């Protein structure tokens with residue numbers, strides 16, 4: 001089932017009329033389809049099961065950290081990929097078992113490391129020698145051992161936007177393979193460390209499986225070398241990155257993805273495969289719904305000025321991401337226009353789309369920015385003192401507000 005469909009000319013999320021939601025909750029808002037989230041989890045779970053891979057899907061909380069959404073995945077048995085103390089806190093609050101959490105990130109503070117240890121997370125995905133030493137010192141001083149995987153950087157070009165590429169040496173993430181081998185050997189004798197696994201994540205919005213395959217080949221060789229040297233691994237974490245359809249993007253074949261995963265894990269057949277999808281799980285099941293406040297024609301360009309902004313969805317300006325934008329109510333016969341969809345923020349970079357062809361619409365009409373469930377709300381800001389917008393979860397013909405819209409009071413609650 002498609003999560004967003006027109007029924008009698010009006011866009012619905014599952015069986016719920018979006019116009020009716022806006023009338024109750026107000027514009028703008030994020031809208032999510034519960035069945036889409038569940039279907040994406042199940043699809044990935046099924047392809048990995050089909051390959052008979054013992055696996056854990058650790059949902060990358062950074063894609064969308066709303067508690068109700070984390071809880072949907074928790075109930076399905078997911079773990080979480082977290083990258084901060086705050087994400088550990090939210091994942092716990094969302095019902096994820098700490099033992100199913102993997103903690104990456106190049107700048108873990110001492111406080112965060114202590115919090116992660118106290119919480120009993122599954123493993124630290126370690127990103128530098130200094131970090132490993134720090135984790136060892138903290139764990140040993142508390143009479144504990146920290147389970148770790150080393151995040152290796154296989155140095156392959158993921159052919160995605162540079163800001164979401166990670167697996168090349170020019171980026172800050174992971175440890176080059178040559179150094180990683182030495183680090184594993186050194187970690188063996190660290191009192192506060194238990195070597196548990198390996199981790200790599202080459203980038204996000206991967207649409208070309210050959211780059212994952214290239215990384216896999218490199219990782220397999222490295223794993224053979226590790227095994228030969230006597231290092232036993234219990235987990236192999238292949239990161240996230242599965243791309244989704246925004247406009248004309250190719251999507252990767254999940255069966256082939258699972259076959260590659262199988263090849264990686266076969267070096268240590270007893271190991272648990274961990275994958276950390278974020279965008280794939282929640283991207284296509286979310287839309288940003290926003291109202292046209294004003295239509296402005298400056299003689300050269302036509303602007304639809306809407307009530308959502310870069311503060312709500314930064315992807316277009318940050319990554320030049322292109323989202324499909326569609327009317328909530330179809331305007332048959334009104335003709336098409338070319339417009340920039342822009343927000344109220346005082347920046348020329350505040351746009352949701354540029355030069356798109358869309359139905360000729362009127363002030364007060366609603367539009368939906370599609371495939372906005374991942375890295376949408378979670379990258380919101382308060383710039384221009386804009387309160388964060390509501391999030392609404394649809395379950396068939398029911399909806400619930402899973403984050404109320406913020407008020408002006410929320411804007412000053414942490415300030416003196």
Ligand SMILES: Cc1ncc(COP(=O)(O)O)c(C=O)c1O
Nearest residue numbers: 060204205240241276277278279
């Ligand atoms: C370490 C790590 N794992 C998983 C993810 C999730 O990536 P995606 O949303 O593309 O699946 C990211 C995203 O940046 C990441 O950095």
